Amino acid sequence: MATVQLNHVEKVFPDGTRAVADFSLDVRDGEFLVLVGPSGCGKSTILRMLAGLEEPTGGEIRIGGETVNHRPPQKRNVAMVFQQYALYPHKTVRQNLAFPLRMMKMAKAERNKRVARVAETLGLTPWLDRRPKHLSGGQRQRVAMGRAMVRNPAVFLLDEPLSNLDAKLRVQVRAEIAQLQRRLRTTTIYVTHDQVEAMTLGDRVAVLLDGRLQQIGGGRELYDAPANVFVAGFLGSPGMNIFHTRLHGGEGDTLELEFGEQRLAVPEEAAARFGRVDALLERPLLAGLRPEAFSPAEDGARENGVRVRVAASEALGYENLVYFESPAPVFGQPAAGGEEHAAARMVARLPAAGPPSATGDSVVLTVDARRLVLFDREGKALSAKD
Amino acid sequence: MNGRKEHRLTRIRRRTAALAAGAVNYLVLTAAALLYIAPILFMVVASFKPDERVLPEAGTWQAFFPDEVTLDNYAAVFRRVPFGRYMFNSLLITGSIVGGGLVVNSLAGYALARLQWRGRGAVFRVVLALMILPLQAIAVPLFYQTTVLGWRDTYVVQIVPFVANAFAIYLFYTFFLGMPKELEEAARIDGAGVWRTLVEIVLPNAKPAFAAAAITTFLMYWGLYLWPLMVTTHEDVRPLPLGIATFRTLPPIQWGDIMAFAVMMVAPVLVVFVIFQRWFVRGVATTGMKG
Structure with missing residues (x-):
């Protein structure tokens, strides 16, 4: 030894x-x-x-x-x-x-x-x-x-x-x-x-x-x-969804994260893991969400939900992988090196029990903002220690 | 209905065509085989026939199907020339070239393929260049050198210049290059040094290359004529090719005796080929060498 x-x-x-x-x-x-x-x-x-x-x-x-x-x-x-x-x-x-x-x-x-x-x-x-x-x-x-x-x-x-x-x-x-x-x-x-x-x-x-x-x-x-974004994309299958975004101040201790035209509510303490909140606001960032950070929205509930269009879905038996057209500009994953259209997609890992989604469906997904990871524009993860 | 019938007809026609093509194929192959084997068969048969019947019957069926068989010709060969001596010399000389060559050339090929050393590229280019140089081109300077060394009329002069063989080195080189490097790396990690790895792991897996090298160098030097003619004068050290040259012109010229000599001269070649053939074919396949 x-x-x-x-x-x-x-x-x-x-x-x-x-x-x-x-x-x-x-x-x-x-x-x-x-x-x-x-x-x-x-x-x-x-x-x-x-x-x-x-x-x-x-x-x-x-x-x-x-x-x-x-x-x-x-x-x-x-x-x-x-x-x-x-x-x-x-x-x-x-x-x-x-x-x-x-x-x-x-x-x-x-x-x-x-x-x-x-x-x-x-x-x-x-x-x-x-x-x-x-x-x-x-x-x-x-x-x-x-x-x-x-x-x-x-x-x-x-x-x-x-x-x-x-x-x-x-x-x-x-x-x-x-x-x-x-x-x-x-x-x-x-x-x-x-x-x-x-x-x-x-x-x-x-x-x-x-x-x-x-x-x-x-x-x-x-x-x-x-x-960094490489590790985020490399580990996990499928890897983490990473997109360009900005944080905006919201009401009370909730911040708003750009998700294309839509906004995700992010509790201040979730953002605080990545540095002083006022230093994060309004600057270009990369955000990462694991496929399992998404879940199907309860009927009617729009709380922290995003509406997306399904591009493809894969039923694996124990779960469904749902690929959707990303509302936000997706960060080109260096490791994946996949085809062009893949870069414009995101993927959610949804329970198999849910209703299957067909291509072209418009669905609402809830996002667990506590699972959010923030990176600087170069792709390095932000940390409260910096 | 009509269509189906036609279809069947086409099928039959196609099958007949394939059969015909196969027949033609075999016919051509058989003819070629006969063409190659006929002189050898003639030689063997003639060697067993009474001497006076060899030439008169050369154009008849008896050339291949003798009605009288004798061993007199073989006895005559031994009586008229020191055949045993020629055979011994040839076996000793070619055997030494082959045996020594396997050691030297395999080591050289391995060193070129696997070891890192200064001047490797230059040596490799020299080996490649030597492969295309015929003996005739270097015979005179080589003759001069060996004479200066005082090697005339010896076995040494017939062996030493041919032990290192560019062709065999290249054959081993390509074989070792194609061998998975991991085997040697595994052996190194398992505790074996360079020599141990060579002896225990590399060489046992290089049998096809050894067989191919043995058979090709044997064939190259078994029939060597020019060089022994240049450097030897005594029967004592002369090999079979010089022996048969002398014998062929030794009066009285008896074709049955000459054929018996020839049969005994090529017999070892056949023996070597039969023994190594299995390995040889595999060696050709793995070294990418064509004979």
């Missing part, structure tokens, strides 16, 4: 690509940390630098308190699970599992004992004498996990280990990995582009974009209080 620290780590590839820039991170002993971000954000490069497969071009990497910048992979006591598993095709499952132990020059009796134990834990005992090509995807994944576990490394590094499994198996193995990590309590760094994996697995989640850390924290924290 060990702590992992990255201090101002930088990686510039020989061709000039800056994959990681000024990246600092402290991973606690026994923690399950997830690095998440879109492809090309540098998360895999960070993992490879931790493994020793790449050398950082700047900064310092410490594992268990020792600087390991120039230490080769075999001297770091870390284990890695690759996306393609990288099982040795000419070796049986048993030989694959025993390989790291043989490299440690462990005595044969002890080696066999360890392999047997790991195989037992992962349910691989019946397949010990098979070659990887005769195993199913899920079994291969397990062998890859087993090969990482077998020598009790200080740190587990997992590079998108579930991306080659089908959806159903992915959910199952995801749970198994979480359970395994809780039991072993080995410091784990897990790279994924899947925000569901990130939210469900990580003690903490680090969100990356363009080689830079955007935000780190518990899943809930990132979801409710994203540090």
